[in-house]
Amino acid sequence: MKSNPKKNKTSLKKYWWVALLLAAAVAAPFFISEFYLTIFGEALIMSLLALSFNLLFGYMGQLSFGQAAFYGISGYTVAMLITKAHFNFWLSLGAGVVVAAALGLIIGFFCVRLRGIYFSILTLAFAQLIYFVIYKWHDFTGGDDGIQGVYPPDFLNSSIHYYFFILIVFILATFILWRIVNSPFGYTLKSMRENSERTEFLGISIAKYQLTAFVIAAAYAGLAGALWAPFYRSMAPSALFWLKSAEPVNAAILGGPSLFFGPIFGMFIMTFFHAWVLAYTVFWAFIMGILILIVIFLLPGGMLGFVQEKIKERRENRNPTTGIN
């Protein structure tokens, strides 16, 4: 209790770099080429998918290998509503998120009963099931042709405008999720990750909380998909393929799943690295694999986790009396 006022001050000080990054993100369109601005926008959208995955993995302790299903189903909902039903843009985005959350409720109902690898496999199985439905149902979804011509309203048509639209949604959504993981609900998720038996014997119904988190994560993946369709102007079934589900997994491992910002960092590294390596070689996956190997063996807490550890060490060396407390 005694350290309270001090703590508030340091927490403001602690997040100066968030303000710095935000300023950089706002200034970016005026300094970087349109190509890299598109990559930046992609990284922001995919970061939402990474956050969705990490709510389940980093906070709740369950590895979902099917987040692409929610991402893709939302993207398809938006794409079909806009191109086929000529539906209002904003309502379409909302519908995408709602459909993803509803799908999360159904799939989650079965998955949260399982733990560990069984949970992962079942999410993967459901996601592949939905992928095949979309892939095979040519008359309705366009099959492997996908859906083209998904345009945002005129004032969002320029890439700078759409970039700022993504940025605003990203900031809001990230802030909300940050509040959630630090809320009593977020603490309950963390406690289940640490020792679900203990939590159950404190009077918590594990399945109920895991299902709630699963639906929230599905909605976030859905938000990413909803932003993606008008950004890329099209949807293809590969958005639901299991390789897509692997992207947030890789991002979390690269950046560090134990940190809130770890997966975002990882996704930015991956997205920019991807764009950069593709200019030189098509064997991008090979290079990415090596990068992941390096991180797993040398930086097991992820890149951002490594940075945080170093900062902590330096602080403790400078001020050894406050080492433990």
Add this chain to the structure above:
Amino acid sequence: MFLTTQSLTKEFGKLRAVNEVSLEIRQGDIHAIIGPNGAGKSTFFNLITGYHPVTSGKTVFKGKEITHLPAYHRCQLGLTRSFQITSIYPKLTVYESVLMGLLSHRRATFNFFGSARSYYKKEVWGILEDVGLADQADRAGDSLSHGDKKRLELGITLGTEPEVLLLDEPTCGMSPDETESTMTFVKKLVEDRGLTILFTEHDMSVVFGIAKRISVLHQGTLIADGTPDKVRSNEEVRKVYLGESK
């Protein structure tokens, strides 16, 4: 009638681990369940707390049958347990762990936006003072010493503001000093917070020093039940259990 079991039975295959045990635990008592290893103490415990499903019989708490309620529901009613193998949160801090019990009990866990750290500060610090861990509040659970981990688990369970605290071998693995201070602490809890304590134990000096009532299990069957004096003088108990250690 506070907490009673009626012919509670548990079979694992052909083994009858708990055999028609009928027991009454009175409010405000410190009630010990003793018996040699394999007597069924822990299994009996697991039946009351909902860890194992029962084979037959009934458990009634404050007039409500709880025999088949899920574990978390029993906890919400006021029955909280500790585990024989200390069950804590390895990576959460001591403070966060105790907070978890309070959040759970006060049904705050479905709050999505408030900052968890701003909840129940006074209560958490009160419990931390009580269990003697206030100066280690920011340490991770798994960095504590063995005895402190046990205290932490006790702190977590206190957060749920239980009416009945079920402690499975609370002093298991503790040094004699730690054992004594823990049991003194448990006694104080009963007095301060008006708790009822049901605990299993194999250290007889602990049991006779603190328990108001003692029940003796032998091969899953209840062979004696009553005050320490009555149990001590029971012929059968002396034969199967105390006889060897005295």
